Amino acid sequence: MDDCLFCRIVRKELPADILYEDDKVLAFKDINPVAPHHLLIIPKEHIPSINEATPEHEETLGRMFTVAAKITRELGIDQQGYRAVVNTGKAAGQVVFHMHMHVVGGRKLTWPPG
Numbered sequence: 001m002d003d004c005l006f007c008r009i010v011r012k013e014l015p016a017d018i019l020y021e022d023d024k025v026l027a028f029k030d031i032n033p034v035a036p037h038h039l040l041i042i043p044k045e046h047i048p049s050i051n052e053a054t055p056e057h058e059e060t061l062g063r064m065f066t067v068a069a070k071i072t073r074e075l076g077i078d079q080q081g082y083r084a085v086v087n088t089g090k091a092a093g094q095v096v097f098h099m100h101m102h103v104v105g106g107r108k109l110t111w112p113p114g
């Protein structure tokens with residue numbers, strides 16, 4: 001996807017504060033953090049949202065969770081707790097249509113979300 005913001009970050013055409021990268025996923029700091037720790041874990045492949053997920057994506061989607069476990073452990077927030085969320089579609093507030101898992105932590109989080 002030529003003009004997709006997150007595809008451009010994957011291709012290193014745009015800068016990002018990258019925390020982790022492998023062949024399938026990329027993790028970087030959110031540019032507008034809502035908590036002391038706020039990162040985004042994305043598939044390198046352009047998958048617009050959960051709605052477009054297929055069985056072929058299962059390894060990549062599973063990797064996003066194991067990377068979340070690794071990074072939160074390294075950040076030292078795994079035991080206190082954090083939130084991993086994938087906004088899907090307009091009503092959920094998704095504005096970047098390249099799937100991304102928000103990982104938010106470092107403060108007390110309330111539930112339900114707004």
Ligand code: 5GP
Nearest residue numbers: 005016028029030031032087093094095096
């Ligand atoms: P959404 O609302 O689609 O779930 O979340 C999109 C997220 O991407 C927002 O939290 C926003 O701050 C973040 N974001 C938007 N543009 C950029 C960017 O250019 N770089 C980074 N690192 N994050 C971005």
Ligand code: ZN
Nearest residue numbers: 004007046098
């Ligand atoms: Zn994309």
